[in-house]
Amino acid sequence: MSLITVGLSSMWVNYHLVRSDLKQQVRERAQSITQGLEFATEGSLELGHASNLRRVVQNYATLPAVVQIAIVSPDGRILAHSSSDGGAMPSGEGISIPLKQAMELAASTGRSQTLYETIGDRKVLVDILPFSSYIFETQGKRGLAIAILDLQQIEQDSWHTFFTSTVTMTVGTIGILVLMGLALHKTILGPLKRLNCALERSQKTETFNLPSAMPDNEIGFLAKTFEKVFQKLEKHEQLQKEIEERKLAVAALRESETRERAKSEQLACTLEDLTQAQSQLIQTEKMSSLGQMVAGVAHEINNPVNFIHGNLSHAKDYIRDLLNLVKLYQREYPQPTAAIEEEMEAVELDFLSEDLGKLLGSMKVGTDRIRDIVCSLRMFSRLDEAEIKQADLHDGIDSTLMILHHRLKPKPEYPGIQIIKAYDRLPEIGCYAGQLNQVFMNILSNAIDALDEYNRSRTAKEIQLSPSTIWIRTAIIDRDWVEIRISDNGPGMSEEVRSKLFDPFFTTKAVGQGTGLGLSISYQIVVDKHGGSLQCYSGVGLGAEFAIRIPTRQTLERAA
Numbered sequence: 001m002s003l004i005t006v007g008l009s010s011m012w013v014n015y016h017l018v019r020s021d022l023k024q025q026v027r028e029r030a031q032s033i034t035q036g037l038e039f040a041t042e043g044s045l046e047l048g049h050a051s052n053l054r055r056v057v058q059n060y061a062t063l064p065a066v067v068q069i070a071i072v073s074p075d076g077r078i079l080a081h082s083s084s085d086g087g088a089m090p091s092g093e094g095i096s097i098p099l100k101q102a103m104e105l106a107a108s109t110g111r112s113q114t115l116y117e118t119i120g121d122r123k124v125l126v127d128i129l130p131f132s133s134y135i136f137e138t139q140g141k142r143g144l145a146i147a148i149l150d151l152q153q154i155e156q157d158s159w160h161t162f163f164t165s166t167v168t169m170t171v172g173t174i175g176i177l178v179l180m181g182l183a184l185h186k187t188i189l190g191p192l193k194r195l196n197c198a199l200e201r202s203q204k205t206e207t208f209n210l211p212s213a214m215p216d217n218e219i220g221f222l223a224k225t226f227e228k229v230f231q232k233l234e235k236h237e238q239l240q241k242e243i244e245e246r247k248l249a250v251a252a253l254r255e256s257e258t259r260e261r262a263k264s265e266q267l268a269c270t271l272e273d274l275t276q277a278q279s280q281l282i283q284t285e286k287m288s289s290l291g292q293m294v295a296g297v298a299h300e301i302n303n304p305v306n307f308i309h310g311n312l313s314h315a316k317d318y319i320r321d322l323l324n325l326v327k328l329y330q331r332e333y334p335q336p337t338a339a340i341e342e343e344m345e346a347v348e349l350d351f352l353s354e355d356l357g358k359l360l361g362s363m364k365v366g367t368d369r370i371r372d373i374v375c376s377l378r379m380f381s382r383l384d385e386a387e388i389k390q391a392d393l394h395d396g397i398d399s400t401l402m403i404l405h406h407r408l409k410p411k412p413e414y415p416g417i418q419i420i421k422a423y424d425r426l427p428e429i430g431c432y433a434g435q436l437n438q439v440f441m442n443i444l445s446n447a448i449d450a451l452d453e454y455n456r457s458r459t460a461k462e463i464q465l466s467p468s469t470i471w472i473r474t475a476i477i478d479r480d481w482v483e484i485r486i487s488d489n490g491p492g493m494s495e496e497v498r499s500k501l502f503d504p505f506f507t508t509k510a511v512g513q514g515t516g517l518g519l520s521i522s523y524q525i526v527v528d529k530h531g532g533s534l535q536c537y538s539g540v541g542l543g544a545e546f547a548i549r550i551p552t553r554q555t556l557e558r559a560a
Helices: 002-047 052-061 097-109 152-205 218-255 261-332 338-347 349-380 393-403 433-456 460-465 495-499 518-529
Strands: 066-072 078-081 113-119 122-131 143-150 389-391 418-422 429-431 469-477 481-488 533-538 544-551
Touching (some): 002 052, 002 066, 002 122, 052 066, 052 078, 097 122, 152 218, 338 349, 389 433, 393 433, 393 469, 393 481, 429 544, 433 469, 433 481, 433 544, 518 533
Parallel strands (some): 418 469
Antiparallel strands (some): 066 078, 066 143, 113 122, 122 143, 389 429, 481 544, 533 544
């Protein structure tokens, strides 16, 4: 129904545009004829060749759509007309009142008149152009050149043009839709169907085979992603089997507990270590997969963004050159034609000239923002780097904040979280940059969770008096150590909770919201991997502060 409505509306608008254009052409043709008559009449009368007027009138009468041509003197006499009996130009009472009034107005005022009349059973357009000559003795009046054109031909031409354009538009639209359908089927529907068949087969065979001839677009990328996911699922299933085998081993150990009490404590410690290693292995595998996916997404986004960003400066230069050319035209031709002036007003040229620069500037700000986000994603994705590299810790912190930006923004229930940074001049240090980014992510995420939970129990006035804030301070200590302190003004924690904070699987969050491994893994990264220290200072109602210290140089033994 919508398509029919739009189609009929387009046809109606098209018809009226065609008809309006043809009316304008007829009006211009009538004015051209009367102007030619005016010129020929004035010359013939002044030269005394009045007999030539009828020949001129007959010549104009042969033009298409012309019904009648007449030349009338100031005293109302018909000097020449295109038919022998007067035709459509009767005199006296035979002239309609509007036409008679228009003739008198044109003769007395000297202004041309155009009106639509019905003569007989035909609709016509009448154009009256006054002219003067010194041979006329009548004072205050002028002779008239009159052209009458048939409007019925306009209707016929309108319908013919309308029918032709409508058929052309319909055929063209159908052709475009067919081509779009074929292209859609080739590039999207066909590959999607093959991908869906492969997924259905994978449910029966439990293996996923990448379909052949996949396009190099988003569908192909999706198919490759599915392939990677299924590969990881196979690895995960293998890992689950190993877990089941270990559970069986645990059960066997528990059965032998009564017989070997001397070894029970040692076996329990071994079991705990295995469980911790298993969970950390799963967590590490997840983070590694996340890093690979984030790096891939960042790479895919970076290429088109760089293309757009690089072309913005060229577009700005081109637009500036075009605007300079327009200004040069305005200086060299200060009196534009009516059509140019009307178009300048329609497109609001002054506004466009002023706003284009702002528009390109805002586009550049947008691409800069996307490039910053991509840079942050690529930096954060370095989770699986196995070598110590020189890195700027501030870049890692800023990249983490960029990724967590959506969680810092205001929410409908309460305002956003403020970030206050006090960075010292830190040198680049040798470290596992990706793993330290994971530490920053864990601590900042916990701080945001604590502040969000705290805000749910506070009133709007309390939040306004003490808005949620996270402070990040860095400093260099004794030249050999760098310190990062991350603190918040949340609810804090009790001493009992603080003492267990870095224990594996310890969490204060609800079931399903936390694994209890984030701070435990962070502690191992800072202390075991980098030979640093990670401490927490907190109290109930006093917020929490995490202090990270890392040596500026890593020893070869620790790097190994």
